[in-house]
Amino acid sequence: MTRTEHRWLLPSAPADHELPGDRAGARRTARDWAVDIAAFLCAAGAALPALGVVDADPATPDGVVFADVLIAAASCCALWLRRRRPVWVAVALAVVSAVEPAALGALMVALFSLAVHRPFRPVASVGAAALAAAAVQPLLRPDPASSYIASTVIGMLLILLVISWGMVVRSRRRLVLTLRDRVVRAESEAALRAEHAQRLAREAIAREMHDVLAHRLTLLSVHAGALEFRPDAPPAEVGRAAGVIRDSAHEALQDLREIIGVLRSPGEGDEGNRPQPTLATLPALVEESRAAGARVTLDNGVADPAGAPAATGRTLYRIAQEALTNARKHAPGAPVAVTVTGGPGDGLTIEVANPAPTEPFDPVPGSGQGLIGLTERASLAGGTLTHGPAPDGGFTVLAHLPWPADAQPPSPGPG
Known part of the structure; x- marks a missing residue:
């Protein structure tokens, strides 16, 4: 595999919308179920005090109290959809919280989840809608125990605090993913460098074996030529030349076994005549x-x-x-x-x-x-x-x- 192909296989830095949990089709893990149940219970726990205040007011009709309970329950149940449609769930809860105080807890959970799993632009848009709802809700459903300004300021501060917290969590997750990606890239680059060094070593060894093999074949050629042109040579000289030919052939076969599978660099000059170190x-x-x-x-x-x-x-x-x-x-x-x-x-x-x-x-x-x-x-x-x-x-x-x-x-x- 070439260096270019290795680079294509290197993991790329996570995009702004590709943090864990961002993908709508991802299946819930055991941790996700635990987080969703905890979010539902927190939203329900925040809705109970608001429903208690509404129920304690004798001027509130029973039908309104019953409707508040149903709307609060539906708001808490809507949080189960926030992983698939976080923007739409947060927008819907912002609209509902403008007329329903018991939906404020569910809105806070939805805004936090939106800030964790979505980039700044949609978070800012939905956050602006939630701030507007925080200003409208005390006008439509005023709290007998608090003034309009106090209720509005507290609601806006809670919204800003939750959004800021979610953005901090998102930034930390992105930092961890970036550091992890850098570690993987560094390991991949180190493996590429090691592979390149091994390939260079194999090429150098192949060149040296090629040179030695050329020397062996030269010996074979010289001594075989001597036997061809001097058929009347003394038996001792013929035997000595035959022994050299046999040894050179044996060593050439050994070199051939070593050189198979080792790639020789193309485009380099023939250096078969240089002496080899021993x-x-x-x-x-x-x-x-x-x-x-x-x-x-x-x-x-x-x-x-x-x-x-x-x-x-x-x-x-x-x-x-x-x-x-x-x-x-x-x-x-x-x-x-x-x-x-x-x-x-x-x-x-x-x-x-x-x-x-x-x-x-x-x-x-x-x-x-x-x-x-x-x-x-x-x-x-x-x-x-x-x-x-x-x-x-x-x-x-x-x-x-x-x-x-x-x-x-x-x-x-x-x-």
């Missing part, structure tokens, strides 16, 4: 680092470095090269110890360790892609690689690569 060239790498000013010590405990398999030696060389580069970048001036041990049947182990730098320096930013590439390279070679900070503040890279007991030594080049 375990035997590791001392030269250390000398290069010393010439550059690094304090590097090499402890090579391998009895026969030239006998190590070419692919394994090349991988070990690349690990040492990247580890020394990282040490120069992130711990300049600190001594670096390179230790190599192992042999046929036991495998090869390399450890590159450095203590914490003692001199101040300007840190070089790093992305960690080199270490990801080293891990991928060691994994493709059948080994393992670990890295991390040491207890003394330094850094250690440790890798183990296989070296079969019956591995064929690298073939010599044509003479």
Whole structure:
């Protein structure tokens, strides 16, 4: 999958109308049922005192009291529809509350739900209608125990308080969703970067294997040509050439098994004639680092470095090269110890360790892609690689690569 396709799969930031609970078709969860029941009970509890005041007034006809009870019950039941039609429920309750004081509690719940689940524009429009109803209701149904101004101010303050509370809850939910989306995006981008680094490592390994394979085939061609043009060569020379051809063919088959499935970057020039690093060239790498000013010590405990398999030696060389580069970048001036041990049947182990730098320096930013590439390279070679900070503040890279007991030594080049 390409980087563009990955970006299409990344979650987008939530739109202003896509908060949890905004969608009309969403099924109620257990939490939603608990919230709806609590909202219904709160609206009913707020309606009871208003109905008690109306019922206690002897001038109120019984028919009006009965109608108030029915309207209050219908207002509370209308709250069950607020998830599907929050705007229309709030508008209807605002109109009803203009003539029915017992519907004020249901209106407050509807306004809070509207402010939580809808953007500012519809909330402001419905809130303006509710404020107008709060000014009209004391005129049509005045409270005997309170003045018109006091009733109007209290009603408007309650409406503004509920709407403000709902908008705060909505803002907090949007913040949580945004932070969650950023975390998901960061993890996705990190996965993309790691995948890109692994792909680059595979391409580099494929190029190196291609170069080695070209060298093997060149050996086959040279020695086969020698046998063709010198059919009268001594038997010892013919046998030696045949042995080189056999070993080169065997190693070429091994390289073909490794290169299958690894993609080689298109558009790059043919570099098949360049020499490939091996375990035997590791001392030269250390000398290069010393010439550059690094304090590097090499402890090579391998009895026969030239006998190590070419692919394994090349991988070990690349690990040492990247580890020394990282040490120069992130711990300049600190001594670096390179230790190599192992042999046929036991495998090869390399450890590159450095203590914490003692001199101040300007840190070089790093992305960690080199270490990801080293891990991928060691994994493709059948080994393992670990890295991390040491207890003394330094850094250690440790890798183990296989070296079969019956591995064929690298073939010599044509003479």
